[in-house]
Amino acid sequence: MGRHSPGTPIVEHHNAIPLRFLIDQGYLKLNHRVTGTIQWSFCGRPSGSANLAVETYEAAAYLTVSYQTGQGEIVKQQIRLINRPSNLGRGKVWYFICPHTGGKCRKLYRMGRYFYSQKAFGTAIYASQAESKMMRLAKPAPPRWPEGKPKMYRGQYTKAYVRHKQAEWKHEAAFFRLAQFMNLRLP
Numbered sequence: 121m122g123r124h125s126p127g128t129p130i131v132e133h134h135n136a137i138p139l140r141f142l143i144d145q146g147y148l149k150l151n152h153r154v155t156g157t158i159q160w161s162f163c164g165r166p167s168g169s170a171n172l173a174v175e176t177y178e179a180a181a182y183l184t185v186s187y188q189t190g191q192g193e194i195v196k197q198q199i200r201l202i203n204r205p206s207n208l209g210r211g212k213v214w215y216f217i218c219p220h221t222g223g224k225c226r227k228l229y230r231m232g233r234y235f236y237s238q239k240a241f242g243t244a245i246y247a248s249q250a251e252s253k254m255m256r257l258a259k260p261a262p263p264r265w266p267e268g269k270p271k272m273y274r275g276q277y278t279k280a281y282v283r284h285k286q287a288e289w290k291h292e293a294a295f296f297r298l299a300q301f302m303n304l305r306l307p
Contacts, residue, residue: 129244130271135168137185139201139214147174148181148201148214179203181214185235197234238252258298262287 137158147154152175159169170187181201188194200218203212216223218237225237231244238244263285265271271281 128250128279129231129241130247130250131229131231131238131241131244132247135170136307137170137172137183137216137235139226139229142172142174142183143214147172147183148176150176150178152176175202176201183216186281189233195233199228199235254298254301256294259291259294261291 142148145156147156149188153173155171155173157169157171162170168187170185173184173186175184179202183199183201185199186194186196191290197219197236200217200246201214202217202224203214205211206213208284215226215235216228218225218240219234220236220240223237223239225239225285227238228235229238229241229244230236231241240245265281265284271277277285
């Protein structure tokens with residue numbers, strides 16, 4: 121059940137630096153210094169930007185984030201990154217080290233002046249935690265299975281197709297619960 125949350129911060133409503141962004145943009149090349157910019161938007165409107173500089177070494181890396189606060193103050197924050205061997209045996213996995221908690225994380229959020237992991241903000245919740253039962257039931261249906269994308273391989277349904285069908289069935293069941301909740305009669 122969703123929580124009534126007056127004043128409780130929702131992490132998705134704040135600027136974030138996902139590690140996936142740094143990887144996709146080529147910031148984490150070993151023994152390099154890469155600079156660039158990240159831009160954020162909220163509800164389709166720009167909500168800020170920051171300059172990024174990443175210096176990587178063999179066992180660690182440092183991300184320097186420079187941005188301007190709403191009061192016009194320029195803030196410069198340095199965040200450490202580490203890499204660990206993948207448990208799949210394929211290369212290394214990168215993590216941020218949260219400047220507040222010291223724990224590993226894959227995404228940093230800015231609430232207030234600095235970027236920290238979600239755990240650093242004790243009362244912060246995700247948007248899905250604040251959804252009411254009605255909102256969860258009223259979510260839109262998943263898109264149709266793409267035309268031409270294979271559903272089967274060697275006589276068995278693919279994992280992707282099974283997940284897609286499960287999402288469709290879950291949505292259909294939620295629709296009937298919503299109709300039942302609203303006392304609607306279905307044909």
